Every structure is written in structure tokens, then in C-alpha cells.
Amino acid sequence: xxxxxxxxxxxxxQETLVIxxxxxxxxxxxxxxxxxxxESIELIQKLxxxxxxxxxxxxxxxxxxxxxxxAERQNDLAIEVKDYLKTHPYSAVVNMGCGLDQTCEYCDNGxxxxxxVDMPDVIDIRNQLIPPxxxxxxxACDLNDYAWFxxxxxxxxxxxxxxxxxxxxxxxxxxxxxxxxAKCFPGGKLVFDIAGKTALKIMLxxxxxQAGIRNVNAFFHxxxxxxxxxxWLKNADVSxxxxxxxxxxxxEPCISAFFRLLSKIGDNILxxxxxxxxxxxx
Numbered sequence: 038x039x040x041x042x043x044x045x046x047x048x049x050x051q052e053t054l055v056i057x058x059x060x061x062x063x064x065x066x067x068x069x070x071x072x073x074x075x076e077s078i079e080l081i082q083k084l085x086x087x088x089x090x091x092x093x094x095x096x097x098x099x100x101x102x103x104x105x106x107x108a109e110r111q112n113d114l115a116i117e118v119k120d121y122l123k124t125h126p127y128s129a130v131v132n133m134g135c136g137l138d139q140t141c142e143y144c145d146n147g148x149x150x151x152x153x154v155d156m157p158d159v160i161d162i163r164n165q166l167i168p169p170x171x172x173x174x175x176x177a178c179d180l181n182d183y184a185w186f187x188x189x190x191x192x193x194x195x196x197x198x199x200x201x202x203x204x205x206x207x208x209x210x211x212x213x214x215x216x217x218x219a220k221c222f223p224g225g226k227l228v229f230d231i232a233g234k235t236a237l238k239i240m241l242x243x244x245x246x247q248a249g250i251r252n253v254n255a256f257f258h259x260x261x262x263x264x265x266x267x268x269w270l271k272n273a274d275v276s277x278x279x280x281x282x283x284x285x286x287x288x289e290p291c292i293s294a295f296f297r298l299l300s301k302i303g304d305n306i307l308x309x310x311x312x313x314x315x316x317x318x319x
Contacts, residue, residue, distance in 0.1 A: 042085035043162055051158055054136035055084070057107050057201060059091045061138075064108035067101060070289045072108035080137055080166055102299055105292075106281065106309075107201070109300075110230050111140055113284045113311045114198045117228040118144040121196040128194030133180055133229075134202030137163060142173070152176060154185050181210055186221050195222045199229040203257045204240060211257045212269055215314060219270050224318040230280055231259045231266075233308030260308060272317035279304030280311055 045051050061077040081088070094100040118130055118140070126148050132141045135153035145151065151173040153163065160177035169175050178185040180202070189195060197218065203211050218227060232240070237258040259265050267275045278284060281300035288297075303309040 044085040058137050060104040060107040063104040068291050070291050109281050110200055115140055115144055116284055118196050121226050122146050125194030129189050129191050131197040133199040150190055183217055191222050195225040197227045206257050208257045219316045225316045227314040231310050231312050233260045234258045236307035274315040277310045277312040280309035
């Protein structure tokens with residue numbers, strides 16, 4: 038039916054896509070100079086989900102700052118994707134753990150090949166809400182099942198990004214995944230967000246708790262990039278920038294001095310970064 042809404046069950050993997058979607062909507066309304074995603078508003082209207090709790094929290098300072106964090110992350114990753122497309126216009130653009138995010142589509146240069154990868158039940162709802170177009174392919178697969186590699190046409194290059202995804206993974210799994218990607222996609226580029234252990238503990242009290250994560254030590258966090266991440270790949274360039282202020286200074290009038298202070302704390306004390314791997318061409 039035309040007005041039928043898509044039901045999202047509580048305490049399921051599908052539910053994890055709701056929080057970042059709502060944050061993109063909130064940021065679009067609060068900080069349009071920073072980020073605009075009108076599609077998020079349209080998608081929320083199509084979901085059968087109780088948004089009451091999120092709506093009640095939307096007036097809190099931390100909820101609003103959280104929305105800004107998510108918007109900045111998407112902006113950062115989009116900058117990296119577009120930068121790669123300048124020199125690889127026909128490359129594959131891969132959103133790892135896509136949820137209902139449309140960053141690939143926002144970065145579309147008209148010639149690239151777009152891939153969205155996520156768990157089967159998430160891709161099922163994505164296919165219904167955001168049907169793939171000619172150059173878009175949605176892949177239903179666990180990211181740690183490397184079978185999805187075979188679906189990617191990287192003959193003209195490949196840029197991969199993961200937004201708020203690896204916190205759900207154990208550190209060893211992230212290490213193994215990146216090593217396999219480097220071997221299978223020489224000359225490719227991978228960008229994703231990271232945070233330190235303290236930040237992960239803060240997240241644990243909110244959305245990560247919904248994923249059943251209890252032992253923070255086992256799950257992916259990075260306190261020292263030089264010691265903990267750079268040695269992963271011998272033949273790759275590793276670079277990083279601050280998550281909140283690494284790609285801009287947030288000096289727009291809509292951003293308060295307090296939010297800029299929180300951004301500095303996030304980037305420096307909580308060690309929130311965007312990290313980039315440039316895989317060797319072999």
C-alpha cells in the first residue's frame with residue numbers, strides 16, 4: 038500500500054539504523070549550515086517506530102551535540118570519498134555497514150559504481166525504502182564474511198568508508214578485515230572513524246549497549262594510532278585527522294562556543310579521529 042509504513046522491531050540490528058538516521062534529521066533541522074539531509078526526514082516518516090524517547094531527548098545539549106558529531110562524521114567521510122573520485126572517476130564507492138545512510142549517493146559523480154553493504158535484514162528494509170538505481174548495488178552480507186569482496190568491481194579503483202561501524206567489532210576482527218581488504222583491493226582507500234577507550238565507555242551507556250556489548254576491552258577502540266594501528270599494514274600509508282575539527286573549524290554562527298569546546302575535547306581527550314588507509318598498489 039502507498040502509505041504503508043515499515044515496521045522496525047525493538048532490540049534488533051535494524052534498530053541500530055534508527056539512531057543515526059534520527060541524528061541526521063535533527064542536525065538538518067538544527068544546523069543546516071553544517072549539514073543537510075532532507076531525505077532523513079522523509080525516511081523517518083516512512084518508519085513504524087516509536088521515536089518518543091529520541092524526541093524527548095532532542096532538546097538536551099548532549100543529544101544535539103551527538104547529532105552534530107554524526108553530521109560531521111558524514112561530512113568528513115564524504116570529503117575523503119570525493120577526493121578519491123577526483124583521480125578515480127569510475128571507481129567503486131563502498132559504504133560498509135550502510136544502514137539507511139546515503140553518503141555514496143551524495144558523492145555520486147555520475148560515473149562511479151556505488152555499493153551499500155550491511156546485514157541481510159538491514160538491506161531488506163533499505164531495498165524497500167531506498168530502491169537501488171542503475172549504478173547502485175545493495176549487498177546483504179556480514180562485513181566479516183569476505184564473500185562481499187567478490188561483488189565489488191574495483192577494476193577502476195575503490196574507496197571504502199565505514200561510519201560508526203567498527204565499534205561493534207572486536208579489535209582482532211577489524212585488523213583482519215583491513216588486512217584482507219589491502220590484499221584484495223590494491224590501490225584502494227579506506228576511511229573510518231575511531232575513538233579511544235574512554236569514548237567507547239561513554240558510548241556503551243547509550244547505543245552500543247543495545248548491541249549487547251559489555252566488555253569494552255575486546256571491542257574496537259584506539260588510544261594510540263602510531264602504536265596500535267600504523268603497524269597493521271607494512272605497505273600502506275596511514276593518516277588521520279580530528280573527527281570534529283580536522284576538516285573544518287566549526288565557526289558557523291549556528292555553532293556555539295561550548296560546542297566548539299566539546300569538539301576539541303572529543304578530538305583530543307576522547308581521541309575521536311577519522312583514519313585513512315591508502316592501500317599499496319602492490
